[in-house]
Amino acid sequence: MNELMMTLGWxxxxxxxxxxxxxxxxGCALAGQAAIGAMLETDGGHGRYIGISxxxxxxxxxxxxxxxxLQREVTPENAAPLFSxxxxxxxxxxxxxxxxxxxxxSAITAIKAKPEIFGxxxxxxxxxxxxxxxxxxxxxxxxxxxxxxxxxx
Amino acid sequence: MKQxxxxxxxxxxxxxxxxxxxxxxxxxxxxxxxxxxxxxxxxHREKLDLIENLVHWDRLAIATSDDQIIQRGKQxxxxxxxxxxxxxxxxxxxxxxxxxxxxxxxxxxxAPEPGQKWGFGERCETLxxxxxxxxxxLQRQFPWLEEAERLMNTGKHLDLERMLLHQVWVFYxxxxxxxxxxxxxxxxxxxxxxxxxxxxxxxxxxxxARLQSMSDSGLGEFKTLFPETLGEEQTAYG
Numbered sequence: 001m002n003e004l005m006m007t008l009g010w011x012x013x014x015x016x017x018x019x020x021x022x023x024x025x026x027g028c029a030l031a032g033q034a035a036i037g038a039m040l041e042t043d044g045g046h047g048r049y050i051g052i053s054x055x056x057x058x059x060x061x062x063x064x065x066x067x068x069x070l071q072r073e074v075t076p077e078n079a080a081p082l083f084s085x086x087x088x089x090x091x092x093x094x095x096x097x098x099x100x101x102x103x104x105x106s107a108i109t110a111i112k113a114k115p116e117i118f119g120x121x122x123x124x125x126x127x128x129x130x131x132x133x134x135x136x137x138x139x140x141x142x143x144x145x146x147x148x149x150x151x152x153x
Numbered sequence: 154m155k156q157x158x159x160x161x162x163x164x165x166x167x168x169x170x171x172x173x174x175x176x177x178x179x180x181x182x183x184x185x186x187x188x189x190x191x192x193x194x195x196x197h198r199e200k201l202d203l204i205e206n207l208v209h210w211d212r213l214a215i216a217t218s219d220d221q222i223i224q225r226g227k228q229x230x231x232x233x234x235x236x237x238x239x240x241x242x243x244x245x246x247x248x249x250x251x252x253x254x255x256x257x258x259x260x261x262x263x264a265p266e267p268g269q270k271w272g273f274g275e276r277c278e279t280l281x282x283x284x285x286x287x288x289x290x291l292q293r294q295f296p297w298l299e300e301a302e303r304l305m306n307t308g309k310h311l312d313l314e315r316m317l318l319h320q321v322w323v324f325y326x327x328x329x330x331x332x333x334x335x336x337x338x339x340x341x342x343x344x345x346x347x348x349x350x351x352x353x354x355x356x357x358x359x360x361x362a363r364l365q366s367m368s369d370s371g372l373g374e375f376k377t378l379f380p381e382t383l384g385e386e387q388t389a390y391g
Binding site: 030033034035036037038040041102105106108109112113 | 157160161162163164165166167168189333334
């Protein structure tokens with residue numbers, strides 16, 4: 001039983017970063033494809049397209065910070081909270097990066113036709129980012145209340 | 154994921170104008186469009202060709218009989234497993250059957266004989282049963298039928314065509330609201346392109362007719378100076 005708990009604990013520590021990375025990979029690839037497609041159709045403003053297409057990369061950074069915050073000696077006592085916070089935060093980061101990628105792809109196709117709405121098209125992607133930030137910040141807050149290993153105290 | 158399969162392709166296509174009749178020409182040339190469509194999977198390209206060939210009259214040979222069109226429609230419906238494509242094919246062919254029935258009625262032709270294959274869809278029998286009624290008694294389900302009959306009877310063929318194309322445009326617009334970067338989005342884009350192309354060709358024909366009438370009025374009494382040559386030109390325009 002203890003081995004299982006320890007495994008889940010380690011899984012939780014790494015999950016935030018891994019899921020965040022998968023989401024960022026998918027989101028950036030999606031928005032990147034839209035940027036490349038838009039470049040085929042337009043003669044300028046390509047820097048904007050690339051700029052928007054990298055927006056979903058922030059989730060992996062949040063994931064790394066959460067992972068480093070959760071990193072500690074795993075014990076049967078702290079394995080459950082490590083697992084819960086890591087997995088749930090990771091899933092949130094994954095999903096937000098994925099959908100932010102779609103939002104960015106839509107923004108790119110929109111500003112290709114109407115460059116003057118550039119700022120407005122970023123608003124939905126920024127709102128999606130905001131939810132990822134919520135998950136990130138509160139994961140850090142809760143991580144502070146997870147008991148450290150007695151050996152470290 | 155299927156819903157993001159053609160992000161790059163869709164992003165590389167210029168948007169259609171919101172109003173069909175405001176567009177003077179398609180937003181992209183057919184040559185360029187075909188180049189972009191090379192990004193499609195071969196299987197999807199085949200399906201797109203299939204639906205385009207069936208839905209657009211321009212792609213059908215003049216000698217194609219009603220029966221052949223119905224057979225092709227049924228074969229296509231059986232060959233595809235895409236719900237949106239099935240919906241589009243059924244809707245377009247059924248609508249065409251209704252317009253064909255209206256045209257037949259306007260020419261004072263009798264209702265098709267029982268068992269005769271002349272239309273597509275479940276409502277063919279209803280149309281035959283209510284042949285003598287205005288709009289086949291289907292005004293409630295299809296309010297446009299009454300208007301189409303009126304335009305047809307008053308000889309306003311361009312207005313009729315305009316109304317029918319507008320309906321197709323609105324239908325595609327409604328379908329597109331759920332599809333952005335998937336194969337269905339590509340189908341809708343190409344079919345809308347076909348509609349714009351068709352309407353812009355009508356304008357070309359109008360321009361050619363106007364040019365002809367201007368040329369005739371400009372020539373005035375000299376119009377008959379070279380009767381044989383002019384006759385050939387008129388045949389070419391006609």
